[in-house]
Amino acid sequence: MSILPRDFYARDTVIVAKELLGKNLVRLIDNKIVSGVITETEAYRYKDDPASHAFVGMTERNKAMFGEVGRAYVYFTYGMYHCFNVVARGHKFDAGAVLIRTMKPQKGISEMMKNRNTNKISNLTNGPGKLTQALQITKKHYGVDLARRTELYITNGKIISAKIIAGRRIGIKTGIEKNWNFKIEI
């Protein structure tokens, strides 16, 4: 499997969000591969998107969204969970990221079960907080380069011919008219 090149992320955030569906998210934990196929994403852009963390301008938390594309933007929320995003934007915007909400587990399932404290595969990575828990993604991965083969990266999946379902983004109060939540059923 080849790693997605930086160019992949240097396009409009909404396009990248759609195209990340079906790709493999790979995490190395103690030299063991833990991975899955991305099945749901959300695009968060910049000045045209009041729901985006970047909307208010650059802060200590969101500065990764303004940084190099192809890197991780991880933030802590609700006092207990982390959310994992990939920085992506086209030339029209100075900030943007794609939230990875869900994936279908492939490798390292027992490791994920341990991290999530459940043996139900369907409950391992079916939500943004669950996914980071299963993959042990925390703020220490803030800014990690996903376009290089390190402990967290994204590769081309098999060609998946699945219909992309667009809908409203979850858990936000503004910008709800934008259908920037994308998923596939595989």
Added chain:
DNA sequence: AATCGGATCGTCT
């Protein structure tokens, strides 16, 4: 099946 409240703390005003 749908709804509700509690957990818990970093981040921003």
Added chain:
DNA sequence: GACGATCCGATTG
């Protein structure tokens, strides 16, 4: 000082 780009278990219908 208030509030989440959430999850879970309990309760209700």
